[in-house]
């Protein structure tokens with residue numbers, strides 16, 4: 001993470017819920033944590049209370065299938081209806097248990113890949129970003145290039161993080 005990103009996300013954390021807070025009741029939609037990501041987080045100081053075991057509800061799986069576009073079959077195989085996965089624990093107000101006043105308490109290198117990618121994503125081979133009205137970086141940046149710059153990311157970083165996320169779930173790299 002660059003100082004620039006530290007700055008915009010820290011300001012965002014101070015002023016709004018940031019992307020690290022969800023609407024209470026929507027916890028099941030949290031992006032799943034792979035064993036690799038959990039291990040890296042624990043190595044950096046995360047504790048049992050920062051994680052939550054979540055059932056693979058149909059709403060969760062359907063949402064994940066939308067994120068992965070044409071790969072719904074692979075996603076449904078990874079998250080069978082009778083199974084569970086790890087996710088981030090959140091407070092009653094919906095804030096990630098690792099969110100502090102200055103943003104995430106974990107160093108960037110130990111954060112989940114989805115967190116590090118946000119608001120960017122790659123679907124069916126195309127890079128996109130999720131529009132979020134409370135994202136300070138989006139409010140201040142006009143267009144994709146400025147948003148990347150504001151968050152201290154490059155297109156290559158996005159692709160690298162996305163492929164690392166895929167590898168963590170044993171998904172084929174070039175989909």
Ligand code: SF4
Nearest residue numbers: 020096098099104115
């Ligand atoms: S792990 Fe850190 S970056 Fe990810 S949601 Fe929690 S506070 Fe935000």
Ligand code: SF4
Nearest residue numbers: 009012019135136137
């Ligand atoms: S990515 Fe956007 S919404 Fe998330 S903390 Fe940074 S500025 Fe805020």
